[in-house]
Amino acid sequence: MMLLEENQIAFQSDAGLTFDGVKDYSRQIAEMMGLGSDSEFLQAGVRTVLDIGCGFGSFGAHLVSIKLMALCIAGYEATGSQVQLALERGLPAMIGNFITRQLPYPSFSFDVVHCAQCGIPWDKKEGMLLIEVDRLLKPGGYFVLTSPKSKPHGSATGTKIRNMLTPLEQFPEKICWSLIAQQDETFIWQKTADAQCYSSRKQNDVPLCKGHDASYYQALSPCIIGPSSKRWIPIQNRSSSSELSSAELALHGKYCSNLFLSSCTCTFVFLLSCKCNPRRWLYLARVSPEDFFEDLQGWKLALKNYWSLLTPLIFSDHPKRPGAEDPLPPFNMVRNVMDMNAHYGGLNAAFLEEKKSVWVMNVVPVTSRNMLPLILDRGFPGVLHDWCEPFPTYPRTYDMLHANGLLSHLSSERCSLMDLFVEMDRILRPEGWVVLYDKLGAIELARAHATQIRWGARVIDLQNGSDQRLLICQKPFLTK
Numbered sequence: 001m002m003l004l005e006e007n008q009i010a011f012q013s014d015a016g017l018t019f020d021g022v023k024d025y026s027r028q029i030a031e032m033m034g035l036g037s038d039s040e041f042l043q044a045g046v047r048t049v050l051d052i053g054c055g056f057g058s059f060g061a062h063l064v065s066i067k068l069m070a071l072c073i074a075g076y077e078a079t080g081s082q083v084q085l086a087l088e089r090g091l092p093a094m095i096g097n098f099i100t101r102q103l104p105y106p107s108f109s110f111d112v113v114h115c116a117q118c119g120i121p122w123d124k125k126e127g128m129l130l131i132e133v134d135r136l137l138k139p140g141g142y143f144v145l146t147s148p149k150s151k152p153h154g155s156a157t158g159t160k161i162r163n164m165l166t167p168l169e170q171f172p173e174k175i176c177w178s179l180i181a182q183q184d185e186t187f188i189w190q191k192t193a194d195a196q197c198y199s200s201r202k203q204n205d206v207p208l209c210k211g212h213d214a215s216y217y218q219a220l221s222p223c224i225i226g227p228s229s230k231r232w233i234p235i236q237n238r239s240s241s242s243e244l245s246s247a248e249l250a251l252h253g254k255y256c257s258n259l260f261l262s263s264c265t266c267t268f269v270f271l272l273s274c275k276c277n278p279r280r281w282l283y284l285a286r287v288s289p290e291d292f293f294e295d296l297q298g299w300k301l302a303l304k305n306y307w308s309l310l311t312p313l314i315f316s317d318h319p320k321r322p323g324a325e326d327p328l329p330p331f332n333m334v335r336n337v338m339d340m341n342a343h344y345g346g347l348n349a350a351f352l353e354e355k356k357s358v359w360v361m362n363v364v365p366v367t368s369r370n371m372l373p374l375i376l377d378r379g380f381p382g383v384l385h386d387w388c389e390p391f392p393t394y395p396r397t398y399d400m401l402h403a404n405g406l407l408s409h410l411s412s413e414r415c416s417l418m419d420l421f422v423e424m425d426r427i428l429r430p431e432g433w434v435v436l437y438d439k440l441g442a443i444e445l446a447r448a449h450a451t452q453i454r455w456g457a458r459v460i461d462l463q464n465g466s467d468q469r470l471l472i473c474q475k476p477f478l479t480k
Helices: 022-032 058-065 082-088 125-136 156-168 246-250 289-317 346-353 372-377 406-410 417-427 440-452
Strands: 002-005 008-011 048-052 069-074 093-095 110-116 137-146 177-183 186-191 265-268 272-277 280-283 336-339 359-365 382-385 398-404 428-439 456-460 468-474
Touching (some): 022 186, 048 058, 069 082, 110 125, 289 428, 359 372, 359 406, 372 382, 398 406, 406 417, 406 428, 417 440, 428 440, 440 456
Parallel strands (some): 069 093, 110 137, 336 359, 398 428
Antiparallel strands (some): 002 008, 177 186, 265 272, 456 468
């Protein structure tokens, strides 16, 4: 499954799947959905996939190759980690487990939730694990379940599989799912795109949720999100590109980051923000097509500036620099980036515009404007996170960390800036890069912390007449 080629590890495309191969498996899923081939996923509204228990990441790697966004999640593993392996292959992945809690994504986040031998006991907890899948799926989205290969009748494994599948034949109807296809060990359910289904259900079916949808590691919910949300739009009616239409942007006209809806005293900071009390924030983010376009243009310029600063440094002293006979440097030395304060996901969009082979994990701090629904609607990977806590990933898994305005934002939080830098050092690979853009005071303090943890650091004045500064850091490769 893994082949050593000189100083690199190569993966067979079929690794981790027990059937005829990942390409055949992907084509089979497409045909079960009524498509001609998996090349038609985008046309059918399938753009984002949550791959639970992704194994060696081969299915996700194939989906990425056909321009889909596949995010792998799996529980923490002391050895043989699926998430760590996927990240080393250059694929989006993070540690996540919703056996007891919801995943840190808002409702209607993914077009497909996929589980191939993922080990989740879907028949347990009175269906609440399937309810969580329903919360994550967009209307018209698909749940793809592939069970292990069938065992001889009467065997313990075969009995266990049958016991799991029996409630799956009954429960989906209670949450307005329909089984659209079954072939061999693969089952596909589709979430309804018809809002009338929820009003015509039986009295003993799963109730509809009341109130706000909180999505940061809340307890599993026994209710489902109905069609009352403005984001309840079938996947077939959504934009197939990261450039959202005016109507889709209007859905994000107002969005709340927390449950606290008490009276506010409003001040203008970056956009409109309302401070309710020292620990409770409500942010109203008005997103217009003009703001969206200007944001993208600004990030395209910023990315060019970043790359002009990093590229000479990366290839001047780097031990893997190309020889004099090489025409171009290997730009894929930065393969993944964590944007620690992603705003609209503009840095991610700029990377795509520049056609750089880099994927971005867009992190939205839980106390900032919650633009994660917009980021996910653009087809980008993203997650909510509290930067006073460790990020759910393994050590040394990102090549570059970026944050715009995060240091000033965290200055009033309960955690120290030094704790944040220690966590960043854990996440960053040796010889990885950190790019921070913030106010001068925050940048000077950050440079002091960077020096303490033995990073190389330099402050750059952008000569634009503002008090903003850029801090470029590199984590050294320590042999002792």
